[in-house]
Amino acid sequence: AQSVSQHNHHVILSEAASLELGCNYSYGGTVNLFWYVQYPGQHLQLLLKYFSGDPLVKGIKGFEAEFIKSKFSFNLRKPSVQWSDTAEYFCAVNDYKLSFGAGTTVTVRA
Amino acid sequence: GAGVSQSPSNKVTEKGKDVELRCDPISGHTALYWYRQRLGQGLEFLIYFQGNSAPDKSGLPSDRFSAERTGESVSTLTIQRTQQEDSAVYLCASSQDGGRETQYFGPGTRLLVL
Numbered sequence: 001a002q003s004v005s006q007h008n009h010h011v012i013l014s015e016a017a018s019l020e021l022g023c024n025y026s027y028g029g030t031v032n033l034f035w036y037v038q039y040p041g042q043h044l045q046l047l048l049k050y051f052s053g054d055p056l057v058k059g060i061k062g063f064e065a066e067f068i069k070s071k072f073s074f075n076l077r078k079p080s081v082q083w084s085d086t087a088e089y090f091c092a093v094n095d096y097k098l099s100f101g102a103g104t105t106v107t108v109r110a
Numbered sequence: 111g112a113g114v115s116q117s118p119s120n121k122v123t124e125k126g127k128d129v130e131l132r133c134d135p136i137s138g139h140t141a142l143y144w145y146r147q148r149l150g151q152g153l154e155f156l157i158y159f160q161g162n163s164a165p166d167k168s169g170l171p172s173d174r175f176s177a178e179r180t181g182e183s184v185s186t187l188t189i190q191r192t193q194q195e196d197s198a199v200y201l202c203a204s205s206q207d208g209g210r211e212t213q214y215f216g217p218g219t220r221l222l223v224l
Binding site: 004030031032034036042043044045046049051090092094095096097098099100101102103 | 143145151152153154155158166169201203208209210211212213214215216217218
């Protein structure tokens with residue numbers, strides 16, 4: 001069975017700071033990788049995804065993620081966060097059913 | 111078109127009662143999934159429907175949990191004899207063809223068992 005681990009449970013940072021959220025997965029076969037975001041009071045939304053090709057993928061709202069196969073990692077980054085990025089972020093691996101990490105709560109202080 | 115919809119949005123029930131949760135997938139999506147999100151935890155896979163194939167029930171936590179789907183449309187998740195540990199947000203997702211395709215989530219049903 002796959003497992004997904006997210007390195008940080010809660011991250012607090014100021015506006016304009018850079019953000020990096022770590023994600024590692026255990027499965028060695030072909031997988032698709034996702035980051036989902038859940039803003040306060042809203043439902044899960046797709047932030048970005050990696051299926052194949054360029055390991056650096058760009059998503060909505062200035063987020064990007066890098067797939068490093070040798071490290072089984074898919075870390076999420078944003079160079080300069082905004083208050084509106086306050087949300088919970090989930091990394092997920094799809095081998096037909098999604099396996100999620102526990103999530104990282106990001107709080108951006110204005 | 112419209113996204114995944116779920117009803118009710120909130121459900122409060124007494125321990126021992128049965129509950130039914132409904133999911134309407136995105137039109138044309140052949141695959142439908144149910145997940146559970148307990149407070150402070152990630153999502154747990156419950157069950158997966160793909161077209162007319164037998165569903166993958168490997169994530170259902172006990173025989174009190176069951177789900178049905180009619181064709182490629184609505185699905186109902188039923189929890190019998192609810193327990194307090196069943197309190198969670200139940201999320202439904204659909205994808206166009208299953209497999210490793212992108213899954214799109216509904217708003218969830220927040221279940222509280224008293």
